[in-house]
Amino acid sequence: MKKSLVLILFLTSFVNVFGQEIPRFNPDTIKTIQLDSAVNITSERLSVETFIRAVTTDTSFYQAFRNMKKYSFVAENSIYTYDKKNKVSGRLYRKVKRNNTAPWLEYLVKQDTGKLFKKNGKYNLYTVEMFDYIFMNAYQSSYSSESAVGKSDGAIAGYKDKLKTLIFSPGRPVKGLPFIGSKTEIFTANMRQYYDYSFFSGTYLDSISVYRFKVTVKPDLSNWTKDGLMIKELTTIFDKRNFEILGRYVDMKYSNMLFDFNVQMNIEMGYFGEEKLPAKVSYQGNWNVPMKKPEKASVLVLQREYRLGKGK
Template sequence: MFLGLKTASAQEIQRFNPDTLQTIQLDSVVNIKASRLNVETFIQAIINDTSFYQAFREMKKYRFQAENQFYTYDKKNKINGKIYRKINHLTTKGNKVQYLVKQDSGKVFKKNGKYQLYTLEMFDYIFMNAYQSEFSDGSFNAKTADGKNGSYKDKLKTLIFSPGRPVKGLPLIGNKTEIFSANMRQYYDYSFYSATYLDSIPVYRFEVKVKPDLSSWTKDGLMIKTLTTIFDKRNFEILGRYVDMKYDNLLFDFDVQMNIEMRYLNETKLPSKITYQGNWNIPLKKEERASFLILHKDYRN
């Protein structure tokens, strides 16, 4: 949870750590030799999965309540901007969003009304745009973003919803997301555990993590440091995903952690919790430091 986030004044806080590990209770390490499962089973499920993206499309069919908190920080990690939204998502034609609470404070917008930070723009594109648009049957690979930053938004969509796939068109990092390629696998350790998710759902927790004994130079060249995926044992559906990414090159450096969790409404998988914290530094632009917590609840037809 967020700690001590009461105002948007210059207040030092303990940064939010978005990790699925806080949602599940580990039972035991799975004996790979004794199990019918193996590492390749999990890897192929991650690579081929489109259900995370589909869950965000499916949510448009339902009424639900969303509570979104977004914070920006200065170089000393003190809050200098805050966005808070409490929203009812509607399924009627026309306006899809009913604002219950809408608050902004601090350094959020430029004088022209646009967001101060690109991170805020991405947040608005991924979530607010999803709330306000109609459900459609478009594929995961369909382009959805327009404008100056449109292509980068679609690339970010791939990075969030399908880690492990290459992201073409991102300078110097496109192939670094492809952690399951034959060349990249040598740099990672793989483990999976039996666990319980949300107090009742039996799951496997599959973790891909950079090997600790690599040289510092090799570690620095690996963008994805940890990828944790939560699988429902009963149907092998992916219910949770945590990714830790850090990278530094001539064009930019970033340090980002993001977590997405799902819940069921009957047999339908829907997003329930999305958390993010990250620092971005791009030459000739202001460093961006931000975190957010998005909660969806009370899904209903």
């Protein structure tokens, strides 16, 4: 009787997830900030140029991801895939405990449901393969004080490098992406005419005083001009105390003869002791490439319980 009840509960939850449309993991750094008036920071002699320089020269944001490899921590990775009607078609869930000494990982929970894999055992969607590759590789590698040298091998690794440039070095061209590589250069003299730049004072995660620097497409542009701009919004959160980046949100949408996509991604940092480390990554995106199956997916990564000793 007990086993039957458990089975019924499982099937009920399965039907609820796969029979309905669920909210995507909406990137929400902006929602975690309570904004003050823009007047509050006028006297501090900050300008748009101040924030642009900080965005384009900061290295602490990427360094936080490298520094996490010093630590043991618990991570939860959830990836949902969707069909043409935005119904959930598959779910991948991993809860792992990373140790900062080998063996690196202990799987606490590992679940795969729905249509995630091809007959050959590979992931059905490229998005799922890429995110699983990025985070599982990071969790199973050691910290090094030296920056990686040379080019990454393989298609997935190559796209990881392009994503890294886009997220951690916004405003720079992304090499190797035909027709759109230069569309990321939103701070050049030519591109600035298409964007509005604003900055506000606020409170991040209810306790940290921050600045929010927001770059958005000007609303009065023609639809044709807007369609030609790939980055629709770039928002960056700065810690007032040291002007280091605590969060970033990017909204991208573009379409041409080769592909079209609509992607939002958000990264949030948190302080664990005195160290700034990744706390949350969320993504939602639709991709459509000729001759390939359209991809719709959302991703949520949560990392917590950082400690320098080996995880217990």
